[in-house]
Amino acid sequence: MSTQAIAAVVSDVVAGLLGAGFNGAVRLPGEVEYDEQRRSVIPSVDSRPLVVAEAHSRTDVQAAVRTAREYGVPIAVQATGHGTRVPADGGILLKTTPMTSVLIDPERRIAKVAPGARWGAVLDAARQFGLAPLSGSHRDVGVTGYTLGGGVGWLARKYGFAADSVIRAEVVTADGRAVTASAEHHADLFWAIRGGTGNFGVVTSLEFRLYPVRQVHAGIVYFGIDRAAAILRKYRDWTATIPNELSTAVVLTRIPGTEQPAVALKVMYAGPADVAEHLLKPLFATAGQRLAGELQTIEYADAAMGGTPARHLDFLDTLTDEVIDIVTELEDATVEVRHWGGAMAHPGPGAGPAGHRQASYSLIIDREVAGLPSSGRTFVNFLGDPGRADTAYDAKDLHRLREVKRAYDPTNFFHLNANIRP
Numbered sequence: 357m358s359t360q361a362i363a364a365v366v367s368d369v370v371a372g373l374l375g376a377g378f379n380g381a382v383r384l385p386g387e388v389e390y391d392e393q394r395r396s397v398i399p400s401v402d403s404r405p406l407v408v409a410e411a412h413s414r415t416d417v418q419a420a421v422r423t424a425r426e427y428g429v430p431i432a433v434q435a436t437g438h439g440t441r442v443p444a445d446g447g448i449l450l451k452t453t454p455m456t457s458v459l460i461d462p463e464r465r466i467a468k469v470a471p472g473a474r475w476g477a478v479l480d481a482a483r484q485f486g487l488a489p490l491s492g493s494h495r496d497v498g499v500t501g502y503t504l505g506g507g508v509g510w511l512a513r514k515y516g517f518a519a520d521s522v523i524r525a526e527v528v529t530a531d532g533r534a535v536t537a538s539a540e541h542h543a544d545l546f547w548a549i550r551g552g553t554g555n556f557g558v559v560t561s562l563e564f565r566l567y568p569v570r571q572v573h574a575g576i577v578y579f580g581i582d583r584a585a586a587i588l589r590k591y592r593d594w595t596a597t598i599p600n601e602l603s604t605a606v607v608l609t610r611i612p613g614t615e616q617p618a619v620a621l622k623v624m625y626a627g628p629a630d631v632a633e634h635l636l637k638p639l640f641a642t643a644g645q646r647l648a649g650e651l652q653t654i655e656y657a658d659a660a661m662g663g664t665p666a667r668h669l670d671f672l673d674t675l676t677d678e679v680i681d682i683v684t685e686l687e688d689a690t691v692e693v694r695h696w697g698g699a700m701a702h703p704g705p706g707a708g709p710a711g712h713r714q715a716s717y718s719l720i721i722d723r724e725v726a727g728l729p730s731s732g733r734t735f736v737n738f739l740g741d742p743g744r745a746d747t748a749y750d751a752k753d754l755h756r757l758r759e760v761k762r763a764y765d766p767t768n769f770f771h772l773n774a775n776i777r778p
Contacts, residue, residue: 362406365406365427365429366384366385366406366407368427369406369407369423369427369429369448370382370384370407372423372426372427373407373409373419373420373423373448376418376419376420376422376423376426377415377416377419378409378411378416378419378420378423379412379413379415379416380409380410380411380412380413380416380454381409381410382407382408382409382410383407383408383409383410384407385404385406389408390407390408393408393410393449393451393453394408394444394449395437396434396437396440397436397437397440398437398440398441401440401441401442401443402443403432403440403443403444403445403449404443404444404445404446405432405444405445405446405447405448405449406429406446406447406448407448407449408448408449408451409448409449409450409451410451410453410454411450411451411452411454411455412454412455413455414526414528414534414560414561417450417452417528417558417560418528418532418533418534420448420450421450421528421530421531421532421558422532423448424447424448424769425530425531425532425769429446429447429448430444430445430446430447430448430771430772431444431447431448431449431450431769431770431772432444432447432448432449432450432772432773433450433452433554433558433770433773434449434450434451434452434453435451435452435453435455435471435472435498435500435501436453436472436474436496436497436498436501441739441740441741441742441773441774442742442772442773442775443772444772447772450558452470452471452472452500452558452560453472454472455470455471455472455473455560456470456472456473456474456477457469457470457473458470458473458477458478458481459481460481460482460485460487460566462485462487465487465565465566465567465568466523466563466564466565466566467481467482467489467563467564467566468561468562468563469499469500469561469562469563470560470561471498471500471558471559471560471561471562472498473498473499473500474495474496474497474498474499475489475491475492475494475495475496475497475498475499475502476495476496478491478499479491479495479656479657480657482566482657483570483655483656483657485566486568486569486570487566487567487568487569487570488511488566488567488568488569488570488656488657489518489521489564489566489567490507490509490511490512490515490516490517490518490521490564490567491509491518492507492508492509492518492663492737493509493510493660493661493662493663494660494662494663495660499562500559500562501553501554502518502737503518503519503522503550503562503564504519504549504550504551504552504553504554504559505519505551505553505735505736505737505774506518506519506551506710506711506735506736506737507519507710507737508696508700508711508718508735508737510572510574510603510624510659510661511567511569511603511624511626511656512603512696512698512699512700513600513601513602513603513695513696513697513698513699513700514567514600514601514603514626514698514699515567515699516699516700516703516707517551517700517703517710517711518564519550519551519708519710520550520699520703520704520707520708520710521564521565522546522549522550522562522563522564522708523538523539523563523564523565524536524537524538524561524562524563525537525538525546525549525559525561525562525563526559526560526561526562527542527545527549527556527557527558527559527560528557528558528560529556529557529764529765530557530764530765530767530769530770534560535557537549539706543706544759544760544763545557545760545763545764546708547706547708547709547756547760548708548709548756548757548760548761548764549708550707550708550709550710551708551709551710551711551736551749551753552708552709552757552760552776553736553745553773553774554770554773555757555761555765555770555773555774555775555776556760556761556764556765556770557764557765557770558770569626569656570655570656571653571654571655571656572624572625572626572627572653572654572655572656572659573623573624573625573627573628573629573632573633573651573652573653574623574624574625574651574652574654574659574661575623575649575650575651575652576620576621576622576623576649576661576662577620577621577623577640577643577646577648577649577650577651578611578618578619578620578621578646578647578648578649579618579619579620579621579643579644579645579646579647580618580619580644580645580647581608581617581618581619583619583642583643583644584608584619584684585680585681585684586642587606587619587621587639587642587643588606588675588680588683588684588693589675589677589680590638590639590642591604591606591639591675591693591695592674592675592680594638594639595695595697595716595717598635599635600697600698600699601625601626601627602623602624602625602626602632602635603623603624603625603695604621604622604623604624604639604694604695605621605622605692605693605694605695606619606620606621606622606692606693607619607620607621607622607664607690607691607692607693608620608683608684608686608689608690608691608692609664609690609691611647611648612648616647618647618648619643620649621639621640621643622661622662622694623636623651624659624661626656629651629653632651633651636651663692664690664691664692664720664721664722665690665720665722666720666721666722666738666739666740667721667722667723667724667740668719668720668721668722668723668724668725668728669718669719669720669734669735669738669739669740670718670719670728670730670731670732670733670734671696671712671715671717671718671719671731671733671734671735672693672715672716672717672718672719672731673714673715673716673731674716674717675693675716675717676729678729679719679728679729682725682727682728683719683721683725683728686721686725688723689721689722689723689725690721690722691719691720691721691722692718692719692720692721693717693718693719694717694718694720695716695717696715696716696717696718697715697716700713701713701714709749709753709754709756709757711735711736711748712733712735712748712749712750715733718735718738720738732747733747733748734747734748735748736748736774739774742773742774742775743775745774745775745776746776748774754776757776758776758777758778761776761777761778762778765778766778
């Protein structure tokens with residue numbers, strides 16, 4: 357398409373947005389704001405949309421969806437940019453970033469958030485009532501994208517995936533309608549969005565449960581890298597004995613601020629410090645002398661656990677000697693083995709398709725590694741290749757997700773994502 361033709365399409369789309377009642381800012385190529393707003397947190401995603409449309413309300417979202425349909429251009433939705441894996445080229449990049457409201461109902465223990473809200477705002481709003489959301493590892497991660505992808509946080513073994521705590525969502529569907537999805541209304545859509553990401557519409561409001569967790573005993577402790585294999589073998593046996601209140605990960609990494617290789621034990625216990633220390637004794641005894649770090653009792657909202665970039669992700673039903681031998685021999689790589697299970701594996705009735713629930717561990721490495729045995733299973737929130745979205749679900753859930761997709765988005769209008777084809 358020529359430059360002149362592209363300019364004409366841009367002009368038509370802008371006119372269409374305004375005519376449809378879009379009240380937010382519309383950023384055009386060549387403007388400083390356009391380049392700022394089109395960015396993803398992931399540097400490899402370099403979107404070149406026709407326009408960037410900044411939504412401030414549900415009606416703005418509806419206007420953008422209807423305009424994209426009318427002019428036959430693709431649409432992509434981005435709040436914080438953490439989950440953006442597919443470039444939004446040649447269409448409308450719909451930014452929900454300005455929609456940041458957070459409301460807490462302490463009596464019902466419910467949060468209601470707009471799609472641009474980040475976990476930090478929810479944590480700060482909930483903490484004054486002694487409540488906690490099922491947030492992730494970073495305060496600046498967007499609530500909605502994280503939750504729709506399943507959402508595995510440091511309280512997940514105790515309370516389940518973030519998606520399991522959703523009770524209601526307002527969704528703008530592919531035809532521009534606004535519907536409320538819950539267990540009572542549009543139950544099929546409600547099931548699908550709790551793990552199926554943004555394949556079925558644009559979520560403009562999300563309600564989810566909060567939990568009575570004010571303080572946790574948490575932190576990261578570093579041990580000698582020479583103990584890595586022994587720690588992982590002990591970890592394999594020890595994790596079978598611990599309660600759901602205790603969440604842990606073993607990370608082969610370096611001590612922050614140094615080049616010294618080390619084994620980091622990430623720990624969060626939703627309970628008293630003395631109980632946590634007692635539970636950890638067998639693992640710490642195997643780990644040997646502490647090199648750095650500490651555990652402390654802090655407010656959950658202040659617990660910064662961090663994460664590992666998931667260039668390689670797999671799920672393990674058991675931590676085999678073969679896997680341990682391979683990962684402990686890797687050089688210049690960060691390896692994180694995280695314990696799953698607990699409430700994630702035992703959701704209530706009607707739970708959504710949030711990941712491979714029966715896995716015992718996740719294995720994340722910050723670079724590609726050849727020769728590792730693989731289960732072929734992935735998790736949407738950590739999925740680097742959106743073309744592998746099907747591997748995030750078991751066969752039964754994938755079949756049902758495609759049925760819901762056919763019902764709500766038969767033309768695959770929402771496809772610039774970890775796409776589930778109808």
